[in-house]
Structures are given as C-alpha cells and as structure tokens.
Amino acid sequence: MQLIWRTDDSGTVRKGTMSGPRPVVLSGPSGAGKSTLLKRLMKDHEGVFGFSVSHTTRSPRPGEEDGKDYHFTTREAMQEGINNGEFIENAEFSGNMYGTSKAAVENVRAKNLICILDVDIQGVKRIKESDLDPIYISIQPPSMEILEKRLRDRQTETEESLQKRLEAARIDMELSKEPGVFDIVIINDDLEKAYEELKKILNEEITKVQEAK
Numbered sequence: 262m263q264l265i266w267r268t269d270d271s272g273t274v275r276k277g278t279m280s281g282p283r284p285v286v287l288s289g290p291s292g293a294g295k296s297t298l299l300k301r302l303m304k305d306h307e308g309v310f311g312f313s314v315s316h317t318t319r320s321p322r323p324g325e326e327d328g329k330d331y332h333f334t335t336r337e338a339m340q341e342g343i344n345n346g347e348f349i350e351n352a353e354f355s356g357n358m359y360g361t362s363k364a365a366v367e368n369v370r371a372k373n374l375i376c377i378l379d380v381d382i383q384g385v386k387r388i389k390e391s392d393l394d395p396i397y398i399s400i401q402p403p404s405m406e407i408l409e410k411r412l413r414d415r416q417t418e419t420e421e422s423l424q425k426r427l428e429a430a431r432i433d434m435e436l437s438k439e440p441g442v443f444d445i446v447i448i449n450d451d452l453e454k455a456y457e458e459l460k461k462i463l464n465e466e467i468t469k470v471q472e473a474k
C-alpha cells in the first residue's frame with residue numbers, strides 16, 4: 262500500500278491512496294486522562310492499535326521514551342521538518358511545539374492497525390482540513406477543579422506550565438462543546454465507565470481489525 266500526500270493551493274495536506282481501518286483522534290485538556298485510557302486500550306487489544314508518535318520540543322517526563330511516547334526534538338529540527346512538508350499538522354501548546362509527521366501515521370497504517378492520534382484542539386482543526394477522516398473523540402474532565410487536582414497530583418508540571426495548561430483547558434472545554442467538532446465527548450469521571458464508553462465507540466473498528474487477522 263502506498264500513501265501519497267500532497268499539499269493543495271491553500272497549504273492543506275491531502276492524502277492520496279489510503280485504506281485500512283479508520284484512525285482515531287483523541288483530544289481533550291491536558292490531564293483529562295487521554296494517556297491513561299489510551300495505554301489501557303492498547304494493552305488490552307494487542308496488535309489492534311498503533312500510536313502515532315508525535316514530535317515535541319518539550320522535555321521528556323520520567324518514564325517517557327524517545328520514539329515511543331514522542332520524538333523529542335529541538336525547535337530548529339522540527340521547524341526544518343515542517344518547512345520540508347514532513348508534517349500533517351503542528352501546533353504551539355503551553356510554550357512548546359507539537360506535531361504529527363506523515364511518517365508517524367504511515368508507520369501505523371502500513372501495518373493495517375488503527376492509528377491513534379493524541380492531539381490538542383488546534384491539531385483537531387488541522388486534521389479536519391486533511392483527508393484523514395478519523396473518528397474524533399474528546400476526553401473531558403468532570404470539572405476544572407478536578408482537572409487541576411489531577412494535574413497537580415501527576416507532579417509533571419512546574420507552576421508556570423500548570424497554569425498554561427489550565428488556561429488551554431478552559432479554551433478546549435468551551436470549543437469541544439461546539440456541535441460537530443467531535444463525534445463523541447466522554448466525561449472521564451469514573452475511569453472504568455469512561456473506558457467502557459471508549460471501547461463501545463471503537464468496537465466496530467476493533468472487530469474489523471481482529472477479523473482481518
């Protein structure tokens with residue numbers, strides 16, 4: 262299977278031939294629980310999902326692996342990749358650059374796996390302009406207060422980074438209410454319930470991949 266990407270006159274990345282299961286975009290405020298749900302989903306369904314490994318200029322957190330959680334890079338290197346047309350989308354979030362390379366998605370789709378993209382709301386908007394045609398899922402916290410507590414308890418952010426993330430979360434929570442942006446919004450209050458809801462939405466695609474084996 263060969264994937265052909267082209268950029269049209271408006272600068273939008275369009276893909277040519279592409280087949281296989283529909284990709285999935287997981288979005289929502291930082292600290293809402295995307296990684297927690299995603300890791301569990303991938304562990305429970307081995308050989309079904311593949312993670313689109315994004316690039317970022319932020320520093321790795323303890324336990325994060327280069328090439329697995331992210332491709333950790335510099336602003337200069339990432340900007341060069343963007344200038345060379347290597348990215349489907351990229352965004353500035355909380356003082357760092359993040360982006361999805363074409364190769365990240367192609368690597369997963371070449372294996373005929375369901376490609377999962379974890380991107381912020383800016384990424385969602387850019388992907389909507391592409392031909393990727395994913396299922397759009399938003400993971401939301403029950404409230405700002407609970408989100409703040411989860412982010413603080415995670416102990417990964419400085420106070421400055423935490424405040425930036427909370428500000429971005431306010432915008433995300435407003436935008437995700439707009440009709441038509443997401444196929445489904447999951448409120449991650451009780452983790453078990455949120456996980457069951459996520460599996461239910463993805464059931465059809467999961468079955469397709471399992472049956473194709």
Ligand code: ADP
Pocket residue numbers: 289290291292293294295296297298411412414415449450451452453
């Ligand atoms: P994200 O990937 O969206 O930034 P994480 O998956 O890292 O968020 O979750 C943020 C923190 O909240 C983590 O420490 C995680 O263990 C915790 N968490 C996630 N879901 C729940 C939940 N339903 N109830 C309580 N804590 C949760």
Ligand code: 5GP
Pocket residue numbers: 287288289290291315316319350351352354359360361379380381382383384385
């Ligand atoms: P974190 O630093 O917590 O891993 O991620 C911060 C935010 O960046 C999250 O909202 C996450 O979804 C988003 N993000 C991660 N990778 C990408 C990407 O490739 N593109 C975009 N637009 N956002 C991303």
